[in-house]
């Protein structure tokens with residue numbers, strides 16, 4: 001009597017299968033094919049977007065001995081991303097321009113959103129000139145621009161370069177550009193805020209915020225097709241209810257003594273002109289414990305999510 005041993009081949013978990021290629025490709029096109037499965041290429045988890053506050057680039061930008069140039073809030077190393085990113089689709093930078101000097105902005109982006117932290121000067125793009133001063137907001141197209149400083153100038157600028165880099169896309173040609181340069185002077189911004197404070201919010205309103213758009217983006221109520229810009233405010237001793245949305249937010253702190261944000265359960269204390277990163281989907285709330293109105297400028301990839309019907313906004317309290 002012979003015992004027959006049953007030989008069992010261990011079955012590999014499909015999640016551990018390496019990428020597959022054609023067994024006998026008959027062409028270069030067939031040889032380029034790779035095959036994955038529902039175990040090793042489903043619900044892919046990428047390194048998360050770190051939330052929190054960038055204070056060091058702000059400190060550097062505001063330091064009097066920092067030379068003319070850009071300082072990026074780059075999280076590409078933490079996010080395993082091949083190009084500079086602050087959030088997956090947006091990049092925030094500080095720009096420093098010495099008195100009498102100039103800086104060229106030549107971004108592979110649909111447009112760039114600027115806030116003047118200090119100083120004054122002018123932005124020259126194509127045939128247009130925007131004379132900017134402290135507290136102004138302006139929008140440039142994707143075309144190269146020169147920024148000239150009359151006095152030492154510090155700006156904050158956000159673009160959608162990561163969005164275009166991700167899709168190997170290129171900035172639109174002059175004919176295809178969806179926006180023209182737009183200037184929102186500080187005094188007009190202040191007047192618009194007072195108009196809002198003269199009206200009443202309703203239960204569905206998220207804070208008392210001014211939303212920036214233009215003649216050509218009026219139907220979408222955005223500043224760029226994929227980006228939204230708002231100046232949010234919080235009266236003294238109030239907070240904005242906890243909420244979440246699938247757009248990431250890059251926030252520049254303009255005014256907020258004794259203010260902070262809760263982002264994903266972590267307290268982020270505000271400091272002047274710091275950049276706060278709110279990762280997509282993260283629960284967050286903003287709190288003004290001080291005696292003056294808090295002001296914060298927020299760029300979000302909201303246009304993209306509005307278009308994709310994936311904004312997923314909800315209050316959490």
Ligand SMILES: [Fe+2]
Nearest residue numbers: 243245249284
């Ligand atoms: Fe929010």
